[in-house]
Amino acid sequence: MDTRLFEAAQTGNIKFLHGLLAENPYILHTIALTSQENPLHVSSIDGHVDVVKEILRLKPGSSKEINQDGFSPLHLASAIGHFEVVKELLKVDPILCRLEGRNKWTPLHYAASGGRVDIIQEMLLACPESIQDVNVQKETALHLAVKNSQFEATNLMVKWVIEYKKDEVLNMKDELDNSVLHLAVWRKHRQVVEWILSYSGADAIGGLVNAVNRSGLTALNVLLIFPSEAGDREMEEILRNAGAKRAKDIIMSLSSVPPFEKSDNNQAGDPTPLDLSPDNLVNYFKFKRGRDSPSDARTALLVIAVLVTTATFQAGLNPPGTVWQDTGTTGLTHKAGRSILGSYDSVMYLFFMLFNTTGFGVSIYVISILISSFPLRWEFEVCIIALHFTYTTAITFMAPKRMAFPLMVFSIVFPLFVPFIAKLVRRLVMKVRPSLTYLNQKFI
Incomplete structure (x- = not known):
């Protein structure tokens, strides 16, 4: 490493760093050719936020680099407790808190074992799934907080698990099959036992x-x-x-x-x-991480999605009342192949088709996700597109004339927005769930 760059990162001298960059704009990129050291690691250790921001602005990819000791910049900042540095690193990519280092420890593991409550909270907000990550010993962050007698950190994570219904985390076991309750009892942490059993x-x-x-x-x-x-x-x-x-x-x-x-298959x-x-x-039959196989869950989801697709496709092609079999006038002028319900009650027909098309579009979206890593994936995608085109053509032809175009537009456009709608719904649920949990605990 250029000793001057090392000095700027270690002392937090942002002006000196700017001078080095003016002298050599590519100094951060060429340093990897001459040294295994990363100036971002150095500034993260010392907590120099301004230097961290500048390095991330010029070379955001350095946030994912693991040094020869098995640590990323976020590992170091989390272990030491530099909250502002952690925030800046998570802005680059929230998934960094799941980055595995030595012995598969994540930054959240280090924050939990050191009792860094503010950092734990920031990471859980940025990436809730990180609470389920385990190290080589199959320990979660909650395991480590209990083992290291970090009571505030334990209390925070237990409350978070309860609030967001992540009860599978409480049931996860380490390599010796110890749950967090085993560890809390072994360490004689009565308060932790009460928190867990509450x-x-x-x-x-x-x-x-x-x-x-x-x-x-x-x-x-x-x-x-x-x-x-x-x-x-x-x-x-x-x-x-x-x-x-x-x-x-x-x-x-x-x-x-x-x-x-x-049952011989009943698991401990x-x-x-x-x-x-x-x-x-009802809770017994819920999916439990660590007990139920993800591949079995994926298979079940695929079967359900296919069943929904089949049901909604059939309902779209055979709406209530079916279709006219001939062209003529029987009180109403009608055309063969048009929906009978649409001829008599166009509003009811419109509602039926909108909800049916919503179910069809979402099920197609789920199938696309589940087969994303399958062999012959693109061949399946062609089949899905052809199926969707067939559905759109059919419902458009059967609809009353004044509704044909709006239904066709909705059927084509809605699937394109399903991923964005799904994200919005998840965010809304995450915001509303704490209030619902509070009301449930208060009134039920």
Whole structure:
């Protein structure tokens, strides 16, 4: 590295940096030819925001570079706690908070283990999916916060998980099959145990509180096998009130279940048939990350999307009342192939076709996403376009004359805007969900 560039990055001297750039405008790009060092790493370590901004403006790609120690600039800023630097880096690309470094640690992992609450919050807002990332030991950021006794960070993430219904995060296990509840009990963090069990979701309580780790221990087992300490009795009461059992008790209760109710495929941490009450049945059948295969979920989604496409296509070609079979006048002048409903009630026909076309367009969009990495993808895309053209032609021909053109325009234009509409709906749900959660907890 040019020692002068290193000095500018280390001291945060923005004027000196501008002088170097005036002397050699390509100095940031040519430095990779002579050194493995990155000036952005240096300025991120020292927290020089102005230098970071300038480097990112001239060479945004440097934000993704991993140094020889396995750290990106965001890894370093997150671990040290330079909040403003983190904000600038996330502006370049929010997905940077999922960038894997040494041992698959992400910047969120370092922020959580160090208790950087403001940085954790910023990353979760920028990229909510990062809460589910795991390192080589299969630990999430929540695992690391509990292990390192970072109470504020733990409280923030547990509240976030509860607020945004990410209950699968509470059920995720490390390489020893320890959940966050196992770790909280092992570390004797009564407050953390209360935070986790305050979530009334069946998936969190029914599955998490009696989940078994690789050593065959539930959270209650972990509490009871260690020497008694002050507060252990209160923690045991909290666990038992939440339905916690010892592993031996669970096995004994299962042994009393009739053979046809047992399953060799029942995974540790899943509710047994005895737990499937009407209150938690819906939550039991929800998709759970870590338990359910993503490939199986993708297959199920593809089947559902194909079924919706088929149903809406058939409904579009065979609207209520079907179509006229001949051309003539029977009270109304009609033409063979036109919709009977459209002839008698054009407004009802229009509403039917608008909603049916919306379902057809969205299902086609979902299929396009799910087959995006399939072999022969483009051949399938041609089939989808041909199918859509056939649908548009059919509904346009069957529609009353004054509605044919608007329906044709809607059928062609709507699929083009489905991705943007989907993004807007997701953002709206993310904004409204906290209010709905508050009202649900207050009045229900």
